[in-house]
Amino acid sequence: MKSGFSIFLAILLTLGGSWIGFVVAPTMQLGTAKLTTALVTGDTWPQQRTGEATLGQQIYRANGCVACHTMQLRQDxxxxxxxxxxxxxxxxxxxxxxxxxxxxxxxxxxxxxxxxxxxxxxxxxxxxxxxxxGADISNYHAVRRSVAADYLYDAPVQLGSLRAGPDLANIGARQPVAAVHLQHLYAPSSVTAKSAMPSYKFLFEVRKQINGVASPDALNLPAEFATAAGYEVVPKPEAKQLVAYLLSLRADAPLYEAPFTPATTKP
Amino acid sequence: MKTQDPRAKTPDATIDASCRLPLLVLFNGAALWLVLGLALSVIASLTFHKPEIFACCPMLSYGHAQAAANDLLVYGFCVPAALGVMLWIFARLSQTELVLSPLPFIAAHLWHLGVLVGLVAILTGNTSGFAWLEFPRASAMLLGVAFVLIAISAVATFGQREERELYPSHWFLLAALLWFPWIYSTANLLLVTNWPVRGVAQSIVHWWFTNNFIFVWLALVGLGVVFYLLPKLTGQPLRSKFYALFAFWTLMFFGTWAGIPAGAPVPAWLPTLSQFASMMLVIPILAVAIVLVKTLRGAKLFCGGSTYGYIRLGGLMFLPSAVLLVAAACPQYSRVLEFTWFGAAQVQLHILGFGTIVLLGAINEIVPLIMDKPLPFKKFVPWQFFLSVVGVALFVIPLLIAGVQQGHSNFEPNAGKFWLKLSMGGLVLLLLGSLLLLTNLFLMTLKWKIALVKTVAAAVVAPLENSEVKS
Incomplete structure (x- = not known):
């Protein structure tokens, strides 16, 4: 251990061990993962996202939603x-x-x-x-834990590490109504009282109603959050894409590694 | 530790002067990023007080500001400050002038340019989406090249050393020089590309990188600096070299495998192995504790805010930070604390309480030496010390409490809200402290530049000597 070279070699081997263990090995094990088949229905899993939802994933990334939301459910x-x-x-x-x-x-x-x-x-x-x-299962009305297969189509995969807000792994199944998501993004406290979530008003446009008629897209806001009379709040494409992405987040198909009996087959 | 050996060829003052240019660029930029990073942290935590505050300003919304603040703290402050301190330590330990000193001077500019590019990218939404790795490709390339250039100069200086025997700091800092380019390039090549690895393999690489960068790399640098400066400042030898090396090897052997959360949706062998490695971190923690206690016991120095105070406290802060990391990995605690503010608090304690305080102490120690002048406001050093200590405590402890409350209430949405609001106070104090450092460094550089201009001007306008005047 006296020469610089032998130290270099020793350090290289020690550090290289972790590189092989946690970079090379998992990439070999999971890097070639393919579509899998859901139990009971036999559908392929995960389902391919729509184009809009795929764009929405980039809105999710760009706004740093991962800072406050995880996307992984645990199971006891x-x-x-x-x-x-x-x-x-x-x-x-x-x-x-x-x-x-x-x-x-x-x-x-x-x-x-x-x-x-x-x-x-x-x-x-x-x-x-x-x-x-498990706590996550009952907290977030989930049916099973998250597994590696759920993230096959994600780029980037944003599992998150902090739940300042709720987990979103199953949000598409938990709240399947797009209008609620849009209203929540515009004014979180109009959906959840005292919500700690920041408002994403910049994903919406406030504009004058045409001939006093609201557009089909306009948000139906409670009185205290509504805009001035004659104006309406309309989601920008980014907001719609983000919501399409949120609706695509589901961990609700029974898989070999996370089995459960789906509600539909229960008598 | 070595004092000036009368037989040494190069006097310390010459060595320090050879580091001046690159270190000034590295430290000045680092101080600026520290101020900006903490300011962004304060902005981000405004959201706790008034969630809708940035509803119409996407750049400063929580997801943008928080990511930018974190990256400025580590890439903006910790890494360039660490590189500067490392260059100086290598030159001093080798008892030789800095080799290839233009290289780190250029690289320091490249580094800061890379951070600027990354900052703009995050604020405008061009983040990679991976925490602690948000900088886009252009920025990552600049950072990677800059780091390698500086490492070349550091290693070349190391190669010129007079004393062949290696000192423990050598080990820690050499490993840090090797490890950063390795993990940073791996993570960027596998994650921040158009062809990232598939599915959840991304998350595994990401956890590996985060743990190895924030925990292991910062620990290597921080402990390397502490093990060099503590004996130097106290005049006591490091007790003992054996324990320091033992801590080094066990830290690398176990620390590099930590970081994969217990409940992760990945094959079970990964979190299991990672948890085991985290438990084993108790061994390096004990070894570091022994070194610190034994070395500090003999020192009878007044520490009230001197650079010795920084180094001592910073070094000791490694212990609670690492203990919290181990605690959070224990299965019975991780069930409750996983995904809460507890983990964030541990990371912030490691960065701000351990890494930053050690580096601040080193900067305050080194800058007067390389400039051959005292700092313009000497009082700022103890003031910043007290602001940083109270700031870290007021920031991290409320976050820890918020985390525990959140975990016990099973993620009740408003759990720990009071503590989150309180934590902003700590950030404000830290920000004030960092402004003191920035003032000192900028004033010093300004004075030096003015003096330089004056010298040049004096040389230009000076009357020619008689012998040169043609008759």
């Missing part, structure tokens, strides 16, 4: 629910008596299997439903 685990689909013809009374004695929700895998076995032993037919659990 899963809970199982055994659902009776048919009491069967052999002995329906026995099945219903049995069911009243069993716990069928909030189970783990083993308990769910045992319960299902008990019910089928007396002739009932069951389905086992899977639900994701």
């Amino acid at each position: 685990g899963v809970s199982f629910e055994v659902v009776l689909t048919s009491a069967g013809k052999i002995n329906p009374t026995a099945v219903s008596n049995l069911i009243s004695t069993l716990t069928l929700t909030g189970l783990n895998k083993e308990a769910a299997d045992i319960a299902a076995d008990k019910i089928s032993a007396v002739g009932g037919k069951t389905e086992t439903h899977l639900t994701a659990t």
